[in-house]
Amino acid sequence: xxxxxxxKSGPPAEAPDPVELKGVHKRHGHGLSGLxxxxxxxxxxxxxxxxxxxxxxxxxxxxxLNIIGMLDTASEGSVIVARLLVSRMSDQARADLRNEMIGxxxxxxxxxxxxxxxxxxxxxxxxxxHLDAAALEQAEQRAAELLSxxxxxxxxxxxxxxxxxxxxxxxxxxRALVAHPRLVVxxxxxxxxxxxxxxxxxDLFARYQYEHGTAFVLSTRDQRQFxxxxxxxxxxxxRLSAAPSKTRRxxxxxxx
Ligand SMILES: Nc1ncnc2c1ncn2[C@@H]1O[C@H](COP(=O)(O)OP(=O)(O)OP(=O)(O)O)[C@@H](O)[C@H]1O
Numbered sequence: 571x572x573x574x575x576x577x578k579s580g581p582p583a584e585a586p587d588p589v590e591l592k593g594v595h596k597r598h599g600h601g602l603s604g605l606x607x608x609x610x611x612x613x614x615x616x617x618x619x620x621x622x623x624x625x626x627x628x629x630x631x632x633x634x635l636n637i638i639g640m641l642d643t644a645s646e647g648s649v650i651v652a653r654l655l656v657s658r659m660s661d662q663a664r665a666d667l668r669n670e671m672i673g674x675x676x677x678x679x680x681x682x683x684x685x686x687x688x689x690x691x692x693x694x695x696x697x698x699x700h701l702d703a704a705a706l707e708q709a710e711q712r713a714a715e716l717l718s719x720x721x722x723x724x725x726x727x728x729x730x731x732x733x734x735x736x737x738x739x740x741x742x743x744x745r746a747l748v749a750h751p752r753l754v755v756x757x758x759x760x761x762x763x764x765x766x767x768x769x770x771x772x773d774l775f776a777r778y779q780y781e782h783g784t785a786f787v788l789s790t791r792d793q794r795q796f797x798x799x800x801x802x803x804x805x806x807x808x809r810l811s812a813a814p815s816k817t818r819r820x821x822x823x824x825x826x
Pocket of ligand 1 (some may be wrong): 598599603607625626627628629630631632633634
């Protein structure tokens with residue numbers, strides 16, 4: 571696909587639900603010593619929807635996100651991403667689809683130490699293939715704009731070693747958004763942010779929902795996010811249920 575076109579394009583007008591899980595179980599390890607981390611999970615995420623998965627440490631949040639993001643496979647049940655049954659895909663096809671449609675925010679940020687903040691954010695666009703000069707300039711601008719929006723204009727040329735936890739987390743968030751993914755999978759994305767930064771991030775997420783139809787699945791223990799998501803689900807010992815008291819249908823407010 572033409573890169574400039576690719577940089578500009580949003581999701582197709584009638585995009586299918588990005589993710590559908592049915593009867594998913596996850597067992598880590600084998601046999602009796604294996605740990606049954608997820609039990610019979612049913613979950614459909616609609617295009618443009620933001621879902622928070624909350625639950626205590628060890629309840630299975632990361633295991634679930636890894637399956638949704640195709641970083642790990644289910645032990646049982648079906649995982650459908652972009653209408654494709656993940657278990658039938660080759661490793662390469664899974665990697666390509668992941669690269670094409672999903673942005674990740676990892677709990678430990680996973681920034682590349684030998685790259686500046688700006689280069690880290692550019693990475694997903696560079697991985698999509700050769701950029702000609704015009705596309706590269708556009709990509710660099712987009713990465714810089716995202717970092718500025720997240721309050722990191724003066725840290726763009728810093729290497730990760732010079733960033734504190736809040737700055738590193740915001741770089742990881744910019745990197746997840748830069749390629750306008752259809753789906754963002756974010757593991758505790760605001761755990762290291764103060765209230766002002768949480769607002770910046772949630773406003774930016776809402777903007778992506780509206781402008782690009784991006785769907786978000788966030789694992790969180792952060793109460794500050796609950797009023798900004800469309801749906802909150804509770805994971806408890808690997809079992810998923812609705813958390814109705816925390817559910818809101820639409821993000822409250824978008825600051826453009
Ligand atoms: N690779 C693995 N091998 C064995 N057990 C694992 C593995 N990954 C996770 N587990 C176990 O599965 C259960 C769920 O872990 P998971 O990391 O998904 O929970 P979590 O809710 O994300 O926890 P936290 O909030 O602390 O990250 C835990 O008991 C954990 O020890």
